[in-house]
Amino acid sequence: MDMNDVATRGLVLLGCGKMGSAMLAGWLRNGLPPKSVWVIEPNPSDWLKSQGVNMGGDLPKDPAIALVAVKPQMMADALPDVKSLGDGKTLVISVAAGTPIRTFEEMLGDKTPIIRAMPNTPAAIGHGITALIGNAKAMPDDMDLAEALLWSIGQTVRLDNEGQMDAVTAVSGSGPAYVFHMIETLAAAGEAEGLPAELAMELAKATVGGAGDLAENADEDPTQLRVNVTSPNGTTQAALEVLMDDETGLGALMRRAVAAAAARSRELANE
Numbered sequence: 001m002d003m004n005d006v007a008t009r010g011l012v013l014l015g016c017g018k019m020g021s022a023m024l025a026g027w028l029r030n031g032l033p034p035k036s037v038w039v040i041e042p043n044p045s046d047w048l049k050s051q052g053v054n055m056g057g058d059l060p061k062d063p064a065i066a067l068v069a070v071k072p073q074m075m076a077d078a079l080p081d082v083k084s085l086g087d088g089k090t091l092v093i094s095v096a097a098g099t100p101i102r103t104f105e106e107m108l109g110d111k112t113p114i115i116r117a118m119p120n121t122p123a124a125i126g127h128g129i130t131a132l133i134g135n136a137k138a139m140p141d142d143m144d145l146a147e148a149l150l151w152s153i154g155q156t157v158r159l160d161n162e163g164q165m166d167a168v169t170a171v172s173g174s175g176p177a178y179v180f181h182m183i184e185t186l187a188a189a190g191e192a193e194g195l196p197a198e199l200a201m202e203l204a205k206a207t208v209g210g211a212g213d214l215a216e217n218a219d220e221d222p223t224q225l226r227v228n229v230t231s232p233n234g235t236t237q238a239a240l241e242v243l244m245d246d247e248t249g250l251g252a253l254m255r256r257a258v259a260a261a262a263a264r265s266r267e268l269a270n271e
């Protein structure tokens, strides 16, 4: 099964909010025909309404993929829509934080191939990263198909075990928010040093964007890239002495933030 089968048999997207829209934008941009997509979404955005995808009406009986992108707390309401599909031949992919594969197996039956995936919102511009892991019924072909679909919205990585998913969620699923917050705080600090707000924000966005691109594309690792910026006894060193303090620095703060996100992911499994 490949992306041509998705175009032929169809893809059902359950929930098209922020993450569903980011993924749908990527698939359509990569040539998935809008008429191959059926969206179930009680509150469709104007953007969604203008995409030419199927909304309402009958779903295909045997879609290649049903992708679940509702909040974990909505899962019990939403999953009956998926249950009638495919008779074990439809690959179910969930991007919900926290919700374990066993919840889907309990609701859909353990014949169903199920893949749990964790994307992130840079998917909207094809720069996401999605981690994935399948249940025992997900065959290599199913994993390849999920990867082909998710590849259209950025990089993909396969996990060794589902237990890694809480930490992955805390690092890359939620991570874009930490980086956006860093932009906000860098701009605010520039303002506090006397820059006009607009200029401070322009500098902060371009700096984080440029540093991110460099970290992804350079041969040197982030540690060496940091050293390259840091002239002995210069301005960067003065800042890093604050940021790299063992107790009050960014490392300690990031450790607490990621631990809090991972703990919340584990809690969501029971909501």
Ligand SMILES: NC(=O)C1=CN([C@@H]2O[C@H](COP(=O)(O)OP(=O)(O)OC[C@H]3O[C@@H](n4cnc5c(N)ncnc54)[C@H](O)[C@@H]3O)[C@@H](O)[C@H]2O)C=CC1
Residues within 6 Å of the ligand: 014, 015, 016, 017, 018, 019, 020, 040, 041, 042, 043, 069, 070, 071, 072, 074, 077, 078, 095, 096, 097, 098, 118, 119, 120, 121, 173, 174
């Ligand atoms: N926003 C993000 O950065 C990421 C979100 N996720 C996961 O994606 C899922 C969706 O999150 P968001 O898009 O942020 O939330 P959202 O609230 O923007 O989207 C959820 C959508 O589901 C719809 N919905 C509610 N009940 C439904 C039902 N019974 N049937 C069909 N649709 C229904 C809502 O109207 C809403 O548009 C969550 O499980 C979240 O954990 C995963 C990775 C990143």
Ligand SMILES: O=C(O)[C@@H]1CCC=N1
Residues within 6 Å of the ligand: 097, 169, 173, 174
């Ligand atoms: O905040 C959340 O729960 C979701 C999962 C990862 C990003 N957003």
